[in-house]
Amino acid sequence: MTDPKPPAALDLPALFETIDALTESGKLRRLAGAFARFVATLGHAPPPLLLACLLLSELEGRGHSCLVLADMAGDPSPQLGWLDGEWAALRAAATRAGSALPRNVNGWRVALQGCEQVWPVGDLDFNQPLVLDGERLYLRRYWRDESTVAASVQSRALAEHAVDTAAVRGWLDRLFHHPVREGGPDWQKIACAAALRGQLAVITGGPGTGKTYTVARLLALLFATAGEGVQGVPGVQNLRVALAAPTGKAAARLKQSIDAALDELAGKLGADLPLRELAGRMGGARTLHSLLGARPDTRSFVHNAGNPLEVDVLIVDEASMVHLEMMAALLAALPPHARLILLGDKDQLASVEAGAVLGDLCAQAESGNYDAATCDYVLAATGETIPAAFRERDGGPLAQRIVMLRQSRRFGGPIGRLALAVNRGDADAARDVLTGDSERKLRWIEGARPSDVLALAVQGRPGAGTGYRDYLELVRAGPGADYERWVRDVLHRFEQFRLLCAVREGEWGVGGLNEAIEAKLEGAKLIRRRGEWYVGRPVMVTRNDYPTGVYNGDIGLTLPDPQRPDSLRVWFPDGEAVRSVLATRLRNVETAFAMTVHKSQGSEFLHTAMVLPPQANAVLARELVYTGITRAREFFTLVSPNAAVLAQAIAERTQRASGLRQALGT
Numbered sequence: 001m002t003d004p005k006p007p008a009a010l011d012l013p014a015l016f017e018t019i020d021a022l023t024e025s026g027k028l029r030r031l032a033g034a035f036a037r038f039v040a041t042l043g044h045a046p047p048p049l050l051l052a053c054l055l056l057s058e059l060e061g062r063g064h065s066c067l068v069l070a071d072m073a074g075d076p077s078p079q080l081g082w083l084d085g086e087w088a089a090l091r092a093a094a095t096r097a098g099s100a101l102p103r104n105v106n107g108w109r110v111a112l113q114g115c116e117q118v119w120p121v122g123d124l125d126f127n128q129p130l131v132l133d134g135e136r137l138y139l140r141r142y143w144r145d146e147s148t149v150a151a152s153v154q155s156r157a158l159a160e161h162a163v164d165t166a167a168v169r170g171w172l173d174r175l176f177h178h179p180v181r182e183g184g185p186d187w188q189k190i191a192c193a194a195a196l197r198g199q200l201a202v203i204t205g206g207p208g209t210g211k212t213y214t215v216a217r218l219l220a221l222l223f224a225t226a227g228e229g230v231q232g233v234p235g236v237q238n239l240r241v242a243l244a245a246p247t248g249k250a251a252a253r254l255k256q257s258i259d260a261a262l263d264e265l266a267g268k269l270g271a272d273l274p275l276r277e278l279a280g281r282m283g284g285a286r287t288l289h290s291l292l293g294a295r296p297d298t299r300s301f302v303h304n305a306g307n308p309l310e311v312d313v314l315i316v317d318e319a320s321m322v323h324l325e326m327m328a329a330l331l332a333a334l335p336p337h338a339r340l341i342l343l344g345d346k347d348q349l350a351s352v353e354a355g356a357v358l359g360d361l362c363a364q365a366e367s368g369n370y371d372a373a374t375c376d377y378v379l380a381a382t383g384e385t386i387p388a389a390f391r392e393r394d395g396g397p398l399a400q401r402i403v404m405l406r407q408s409r410r411f412g413g414p415i416g417r418l419a420l421a422v423n424r425g426d427a428d429a430a431r432d433v434l435t436g437d438s439e440r441k442l443r444w445i446e447g448a449r450p451s452d453v454l455a456l457a458v459q460g461r462p463g464a465g466t467g468y469r470d471y472l473e474l475v476r477a478g479p480g481a482d483y484e485r486w487v488r489d490v491l492h493r494f495e496q497f498r499l500l501c502a503v504r505e506g507e508w509g510v511g512g513l514n515e516a517i518e519a520k521l522e523g524a525k526l527i528r529r530r531g532e533w534y535v536g537r538p539v540m541v542t543r544n545d546y547p548t549g550v551y552n553g554d555i556g557l558t559l560p561d562p563q564r565p566d567s568l569r570v571w572f573p574d575g576e577a578v579r580s581v582l583a584t585r586l587r588n589v590e591t592a593f594a595m596t597v598h599k600s601q602g603s604e605f606l607h608t609a610m611v612l613p614p615q616a617n618a619v620l621a622r623e624l625v626y627t628g629i630t631r632a633r634e635f636f637t638l639v640s641p642n643a644a645v646l647a648q649a650i651a652e653r654t655q656r657a658s659g660l661r662q663a664l665g666t
């Protein structure tokens with residue numbers, strides 16, 4: 001690409017030389033420099049604008065929705081993981097190019113709002129690619145998405161349904177028959193009542209706190225209180241409920257759990273509510289892409305504001321994985337009368353793509369902030385008293401729609417204690433739990449060598465399963481008479497163990513470890529590689545592929561085609577069933593013995609092993625460690641070549657730049 005022609009007074013090629021050097025050394029992605037060059041072609045482009053564009057694009061690649069001017073006025077190096085004076089080099093290059101960088105936020109705002117490529121919100125809009133909203137600079141697309149989400153969440157949070165509290169209380173007492181174990185109010189009941197009252201409900205909580213348990217009861221409650229319906233308001237017989245999640249796997253899990261819970265409730269409620277029949281009409285759970293009707297090769301969906309979804313109630317699980325653009329598309333496509341119920345763990349890693357919508361919505365969830373009207377309503381509808389610590393006279397409308405579940409039913413043991421210690425940022429407590437676990441649910445391989453990871457991957461660890469050897473031995477044994485059953489068993493065994501990495505690159509990253517594990521398994525005669533595809537190869541899909549019906553994040557196993565033993569098919573779990581695609585038709589896949597913690601969201605494994613890199617880096621933070629630990633159902637192994645990195649990671653928090661918290665007052 002040739003450099004844009006600089007205005008006479010500016011020496012932009014010199015600035016781009018510095019930018020290119022940083023790109024070459026891996027400190028900036030190529031797109032960031034290319035975007036700055038593109039902006040320079042659109043008009044007079046002083047160095048402050050170009051550096052703002054450079055960082056805006058770089059940060060977008062790291063999940064931020066905008067650039068906060070205060071970061072530019074200070075030093076953005078910590079956010080970027082720059083340790084070697086990169087920012088000082090860019091500042092100096094800007095000065096040499098003809099214009100020193102502003103010294104404070106106001107200076108930055110003045111510098112940017114004078115540029116023809118920037119639209120300062122409120123001025124005449126000429127469709128410029130950059131938007132300056134107060135003290136934040138956006139790519140126009142993200143500003144639009146954030147505005148859509150903020151406006152839609154606000155109006156949904158304000159909407160209020162009339163509720164017959166006596167009837168609701170009667171139903172809730174029947175639906176929740178287990179006493180709360182650790183004292184305190186029954187937040188699950190409160191979540192149901194709060195959701196019934198509003199057009200938006202957010203139910204957040206750690207693993208095993210009963211989000212699915214609660215939402216199944218909420219559905220029963222919605223059916224039970226829907227009545228016959230009046231004009232414009234659907235009755236129980238035609239209430240359209242949709243279930244969705246960001247990935248196919250999470251969608252399948254949601255459907256299974258809700259079906260099981262509704263089935264159990266149907267037995268308890270008997271003829272008082274035809275729950276089986278009502279639930280039977282619900283249909284399957286879908287990925288958000290499929291629900292909205294993704295169109296290949298475009299960002300637009302079949303369903304949008306002009307062609308809304310045909311639903312009255314939409315339940316979205318694993319909402320922490322929903323990125324800003326998807327949330328905006330979803331909210332735009334949701335008819336105004338429909339209820340939206342978001343479920344997710346606010347403390348998990350945010351979406352891979354830009355935005356941290358659930359985290360932003362739930363920024364105050366710990367403290368509740370319920371106003372007097374909510375407390376009165378909750379008391380009438382549930383009999384529960386919200387404790388003083390969670391009351392707030394001026395809690396905003398959104399706070400009234402959010403309930404955090406606080407008691408884990410599944411995670412009381414050492415894994416739960418470890419997750420809690422990490423979440424509170426207490427590295428000493430985390431170390432104590434890891435090293436003092438007499439139940440042997442946890443193990444920490446400190447000062448690990450690569451051979452330790454390989455041994456773990458192949459053999460597992462005593463008392464915690466056998467690593468990848470187990471499923472590969474079943475693969476080697478062959479299908480026997482019932483091919484499909486064998487496939488299901490192989491997939492099931494593969495799900496028992498997983499190696500998660502914090503990083504992609506290097507010896508301790510996904511790439512290096514996948515190669516090393518393949519070589520080790522081949523040495524142990526558990527696989528026989530013949531080029532890229534071989535029997536037993538686990539793969540993860542890295543891009544949605546509509547013709548074959550596989551989606552980003554789907555994981556499958558390569559097995560011989562039962563019809564044509566010479567060719568290979570990749571089998572994917574599909575709820576209780578399985579489905580397959582010819583291996584050679586899958587173009588965007590990577591080997592998945594080791595995968596990133598990011599990609600493991602929405603999954604759980606009997607034994608999860610997490611590998612940390614030898615040095616701290618920008619992605620290594622508390623949310624990542626917490627997400628990795630909470631992928632373990634029974635056993636968790638931490639592998640770290642450098643023991644200090646755990647404490648460093650726990651001390652770091654991922655804070656994604658966005659304007660959503662400010663817009664929503666959270």
Ligand SMILES: Nc1ncnc2c1ncn2[C@@H]1O[C@H](COP(=O)(O)OP(=O)(O)OP(=O)(O)O)[C@@H](O)[C@H]1O
Binds near residue numbers: 212213
């Ligand atoms: N109030 C309750 N009484 C009895 N059992 C409960 C209650 N709440 C949850 N459980 C049980 O605890 C387990 C975990 O609940 P559930 O799967 O709903 O949690 P979750 O928050 O959705 O977990 P995850 O985030 O891992 O999906 C389930 O077996 C569920 O049946």
